[in-house]
Amino acid sequence: MAGPLEQFKITPYAEMEVAGVDASFTNSSLWMVIVVTSLTVFLVGGMRKSALVPGRWQAMVEMAYEFVANMVKENVGREGKQYFPFIFTLFMFVLGGNLAGMLPYSFTITSHIIVTLALALVVFAGVTLLGFMKHGAGFLKLFVPSGVPVPLYLLIVPVEVLSYFTRPISLSVRLFANMMAGHIMLKVFAGFVVSLGAAGILGAGAAVLPFAFNIFLVGLELLVAFLQAYVFAILSCIYLHDALHPAH
């Protein structure tokens, strides 16, 4: 029986090397392509015959759009409108990756820290560059909270700087660890079912319990898949807000 960590194994399908870097087409790449393709089909297909009164498919696309649009409006403000495409792409990609991982025999792309760290670093670098482009040196006001007595700066500023630089780490680890832990849990309980079922008639009866629990866990994991995509997008919105309004 495969161990609970086996599902995260990366297997290359086509070996490739670009300038000494291993750039093989792996199962992770394959699932990224699947996620992006199905998202494109979902969004473009839903809006192909856009009607004033939306059908079922179009309503789903519009719901996704409005959900993210509201999130950006509430957390970034009106001037966040021009960053909506980025947040929307981020949210849909993470959500697609999380949900695709719930399919049996699939691979969860967001359960690898390299994927989530790359996404988080893009957010971090983009937000930092944007802050400096919009406010110049005034962006550094972000690290000096207003209303704090001057002697406390010695303590507050290093803490603020540190918390700023740990953002990409906490953002990526939260997503990857959640997905990894959830999938390990599912496989551990699935393992209980198999090993109990192999232990005779009494064991097979008892195997109903972990099986039922696993069904509950699948529901929980679907919730977590959505929630973590939501948290990832909303934290990106909050970071974007900080970059646009550094003096808080």
Added chain:
Amino acid sequence: MDVEAAKMIGAGIATLALAGVGIGLGNIFGSFLSGALRNPSAAPKVFGNLLLGFALTEALGIFALLIAILLLFVV
């Protein structure tokens, strides 16, 4: 002490973080319920914040699990 044994003990100690997460999650849902029972009409508005708080707190527990896994399999 044997390094293997120390790793296992460390992984066990890492699960203590669940106490803090339990307190945090209990606080979030308890506060939400008491607030929602006082003013049920305002409850749907903060449901999104409830889920956000739940996800952020739960992530801390998973950080502890990550440390346990790192101790057992990586270090």
